[in-house]
Amino acid sequence: MRYCKHCEAKFDPKSQRKRKVGGRINECADCVEDLGTETTVKYLGCASADGKMGAISILAFESNEDRDQYKRAWDNNTGRHKGKSCHLGQSNTAMSGMKFRQVSENIMNGNHKGKL
Ligand SMILES: [Zn+2]
Numbered sequence: 426m427r428y429c430k431h432c433e434a435k436f437d438p439k440s441q442r443k444r445k446v447g448g449r450i451n452e453c454a455d456c457v458e459d460l461g462t463e464t465t466v467k468y469l470g471c472a473s474a475d476g477k478m479g480a481i482s483i484l485a486f487e488s489n490e491d492r493d494q495y496k497r498a499w500d501n502n503t504g505r506h507k508g509k510s511c512h513l514g515q516s517n518t519a520m521s522g523m524k525f526r527q528v529s530e531n532i533m534n535g536n537h538k539g540k541l
Pocket of ligand 1: 429430431432433434452453454455456457
């Protein structure tokens with residue numbers, strides 16, 4: 426247990442709510458929300474599958490709005506929770522205009538089983 430530097434209330438830094446709202450280790454979840462001290466935009470991991478391998482890209486966004494917008498478009502366009510109907514239509518969500526940089530990626534090996 427720790428004491429919050431703003432309101433001096435005792436709080437658990439490992440609680441589920443504290444982990445969700447973020448903030449510094451010496452700030453309670455209520456103060457993080459009230460004062461808006463959490464400014465970090467969390468990384469977004471995008472999983473896809475190429476060939477026989479699962480691929481993942483880790484992206485860093487400048488704002489939570491861009492992150493949410495990209496995640497919604499990614500989920501829609503890759504067919505997450507949509508079964509096999511994902512790529513049959515002409516209506517993919519636009520994925521342009523969001524500012525981000527790539528942190529890391531792990532993509533398929535193009536030389537699968539010796540074929541080019
Ligand atoms: Zn507090």
